[in-house]
Amino acid sequence: MNTQTSIPDPLSARLRAETNTTHERLDRSIMAAKPFDNLENYGRFLRVQHGLHHHVAPLYRSADLAAHFPGLNARGRLNDVAQDLLDLGMPVPEITTAPATETADLPEALGWLYVVEGSNLGAAFLLKYARKLGLSETHGARHLAEPPEGRAPYWRAVKSALDAIDLSPAHEARAIGGAEAAFATTRDLVRAHL
Template sequence: MNTQTSISALSTLSARLRAETNTTHERLDRSIMEAKPFDNIENYGRFLRVQHGLHHHVAPLYRSADLAAYFPGLNTRGRLSDVAQDMADLDLPRPEITAAPATETVDLPEALGWLYVVEGSNLGAAFLLKYAKKMGLSEAHGARHLAEPPEGRAPYWRAVKSALDAVELSPPEQALAIKGAAAAFATTRDLVRTHL
């Protein structure tokens, strides 16, 4: 069985998204860490600019009634205001963004792909928060956007995956979800290239 066949045979949307984006995800993680965002506050400030850009682009997802039907409480999960407060804590100016959010007009399947990426980043944030704490930052000062969800990272991620997997999508719609995840990673990669 070739790789493409084995990926399309995966039974859940979250498993397909993971399989289709794993290499891109690993490359992006490497490029972020190679920029040494936790070596000093100046580098961390550039990292916050990346985060601010990403969360600007995904902010419409957290206001989406379509997504809220599958993800209860989603409107409380957005982290753009946390990133903005982290920047204010460190006396960093917020970037001026003139572009419309990338997710402003995406349909439900693509939105699911974007949400998979941005909510999945919360798992890795556990490690990033440890690095931030070594610089004297915390969930209450400078690293709010890295804070653990109230129910814990692993239980929250399981709930997100379960909700993703409960959405019934046709094969073409699943392809759109994968396209959305790829777009989320590409947008983040572009932000990393610009700011880090």
């Protein structure tokens, strides 16, 4: 008789597994729009980024999340994206809709945070493409800048914090739903702007 019980995957692994296909499709659709071929295309990419960071801005002001992710309030990138647009002489889009995460509960917020902070890993490649357009972490590509501690150490810290939060199966499903909502929102922004 086998009495071993399996240890459930940590939340970060579940989020990755459950959203991997959606994530890959989204990445392909963004790159198919050739956002780094010229500054005009890059400007459209910045509008996508501005919309996404508008939707996640409340996460960076959340006391609940800050309790689990020290220094989170300094990690928001909405102002950086706005400045990137201004650097290129492009207007900052006026957004009249409420941020999608404004009323998110903790599990949903964790899913959204997983997506937006995870995008910082891929930003290393995007920054290389942006540099070919003459952009940098101080002009036009601020939102792609590497965290002070480095991308990989920062991402490990985010995953560690996610995995340390004890969620019931129902709350874990809500976190996965939050990640799916983040990807769907980004997909809608890509369709609208790219």
